[in-house]
Structure formats: structure tokens, C-alpha cells
Amino acid sequence: MTSISAQTANLSPDLVNLDVQRLGDIKTMKSPKAQLAKVSKEFEAIFITKMLNTMDKTVDKEGSVFGNDDKYMDKFKSVIYDEIGRDIAKNPRTTVGFAKQIYSQMERYLPPEPETQITEAAGQVSATQGIKNKVDKEI
Numbered sequence: 001m002t003s004i005s006a007q008t009a010n011l012s013p014d015l016v017n018l019d020v021q022r023l024g025d026i027k028t029m030k031s032p033k034a035q036l037a038k039v040s041k042e043f044e045a046i047f048i049t050k051m052l053n054t055m056d057k058t059v060d061k062e063g064s065v066f067g068n069d070d071k072y073m074d075k076f077k078s079v080i081y082d083e084i085g086r087d088i089a090k091n092p093r094t095t096v097g098f099a100k101q102i103y104s105q106m107e108r109y110l111p112p113e114p115e116t117q118i119t120e121a122a123g124q125v126s127a128t129q130g131i132k133n134k135v136d137k138e139i
Contacts, residue, residue, distance in 0.1 A: 032110045040099040040106075041089055047098060049085030053078065 022042065029035045056077060088094045 031113065033107065033113070036106055036110060037099075037103055040102040043102060044096060044098040045082075045086040045089035047085075048088050048096065049082050052081040052085060056081070 026035055026038045026042070029038065089096070089099060
């Protein structure tokens with residue numbers, strides 16, 4: 001067994017397949033509105049990550065934090081930029097706003113959700129209305 005094979009064998013499957021896991025999480029969501037909200041945020045995070053990667057190629061590397069370019073540093077930077085992109089998209093203060101725009105534009109094309117009534121102590125509340133309020137707050 002080579003040293004690289006030994007290193008990858010020790011990695012958690014969650015770390016290696018994080019993107020696949022994120023897509024699987026979206027597919028298992030019950031509400032189409034919740035799925036759309038998650039996809040919108042993922043799109044914004046991917047866009048910001050691509051923007052950061054492109055910006056990195058245009059700046060002077062001499063004396064920078066990452067130092068000289070090599071294939072290992074490129075992989076490290078891509079992971080760092082991916083996390084920064086996700087953090088920017090997730091934080092309501094730093095978000096670019098693409099997720100909210102995508103959600104509002106695509107929401108009208110979703111199929112109507114069945115009206116399921118949930119009985120509470122104070123009366124009846126629509127489950128879909130509760131989901132809509134929750135999704136709107138998240139975006």
C-alpha cells in the first residue's frame with residue numbers, strides 16, 4: 001500500500017464525499033421550498049468560491065500568505081476558498097444576495113404543497129405556512 005493510499009484510507013468518508021453528502025441532504029428534504037432554499041444557498045457559495053479562485057489567479061503572489069504556487073498549495077487554497085465561500089454565503093451580514101434572488105424567482109415554479117393541518121392547543125395552523133415562514137427566515 002502506498003503512502004497516499006494509506007493516508008486516504010484513514011480519511012473519514014464524510015470529509016472525502018462532502019459535496020455528495022450535501023446533495024444527498026438536499027434530496028432527502030421533504031419540502032420543495034426547503035430544497036430550493038438549500039440549493040439557492042449552495043449556488044451562492046459555489047459562485048463566491050469560483051470568484052475567489054479567479055481573483056487569486058490575478059493577484060501578485062510574492063510575499064503573500066500562501067507563498068509560491070505548487071500543486072499542493074493549489075489544493076489547499078481551493079479547500080480554504082470553498083470554506084470561505086460557504087461562510088460568506090451563510091452569514092446574513094456578508095451574503096451577496098444571490099440565494100434570496102434565486103429563491104424568490106424560482107419559488108413561483110414550485111408545485112403547490114398539499115395543505116396538511118396540524119392541530120395545536122391554540123387552534124389549527126397550516127404546516128405549509130409554518131414551512132414557508134421558516135424558509136423565508138433562513139434566506
